[in-house]
Amino acid sequence: MISLPFWNPVICIIAFIILTAITGLFISRGQKKYKKGTAQTEIFLSGEELPTVEQRHIKSHNIYWGFFKTLKQYYDPTVRAHTGIINDFIIWLIAIVALTAVILLIAR
Amino acid sequence: MGFNSFKRALWAYHINTGSCNGCDIEILATLTPRYDVERFGIVLVGSPRHADVLLVTGPVARQMASRVKRVYEQVPDPKMVIVVGNCGIEGDVFHESYNLVGPVDQIIPVDVYVPGCPPRPEAIIEAVVKAWVKLEKAEQGVR
Numbered sequence: 659m660i661s662l663p664f665w666n667p668v669i670c671i672i673a674f675i676i677l678t679a680i681t682g683l684f685i686s687r688g689q690k691k692y693k694k695g696t697a698q699t700e701i702f703l704s705g706e707e708l709p710t711v712e713q714r715h716i717k718s719h720n721i722y723w724g725f726f727k728t729l730k731q732y733y734d735p736t737v738r739a740h741t742g743i744i745n746d747f748i749i750w751l752i753a754i755v756a757l758t759a760v761i762l763l764i765a766r
Numbered sequence: 767m768g769f770n771s772f773k774r775a776l777w778a779y780h781i782n783t784g785s786c787n788g789c790d791i792e793i794l795a796t797l798t799p800r801y802d803v804e805r806f807g808i809v810l811v812g813s814p815r816h817a818d819v820l821l822v823t824g825p826v827a828r829q830m831a832s833r834v835k836r837v838y839e840q841v842p843d844p845k846m847v848i849v850v851g852n853c854g855i856e857g858d859v860f861h862e863s864y865n866l867v868g869p870v871d872q873i874i875p876v877d878v879y880v881p882g883c884p885p886r887p888e889a890i891i892e893a894v895v896k897a898w899v900k901l902e903k904a905e906q907g908v909r
Binding site for chain 2: 689
């Protein structure tokens, strides 16, 4: 018989509430004098000009650089469609799911 | 010093705008066991968004002008600017260089000047205390 580790969702909920309260305490003790809409609320990048939101993403090819290097010829035609923006990836996902559903319906 | 308004520890952010590093070394010397400003709560922080005081060294090279301006704008109000060293005050030996757009007060408003090449750590500590007193007055003005 396999013995399962101890698991109690109530303890998890209590731990979550305690951690949320501690996080809230840290946030409430923070600097309140930042003027919204000014440079004071912008990300600090060693004084450099902040890139656009799209440019700030860690693009997916940063994770798979090894695959890209070895399969460069294969990836090059498709890389243009990969902008690194999550919205574009979701659109691709929806399109492929829809296409798969259509194929399955026809096959049926 | 009995401060009524500015009760928390004073945090400073240091930016080098093209200094030879002499003044930067003296700033670091204020943190060494001999002077140990951290015992008064004065800490060098890694982001201007956390700072109350901006420590500026160097004569402001052309490439650094926009950066120092941006860093100044990121410090929350009320803020104080301390220029450490002759270069930041009037350019010193570099004052005729084609590549300078300083001194610092041509780029951002300055509150305290610390002359010297480089200034002694005691002078830097006194400047920070002067900035602290000005911050106290500024805090009272904000309230």
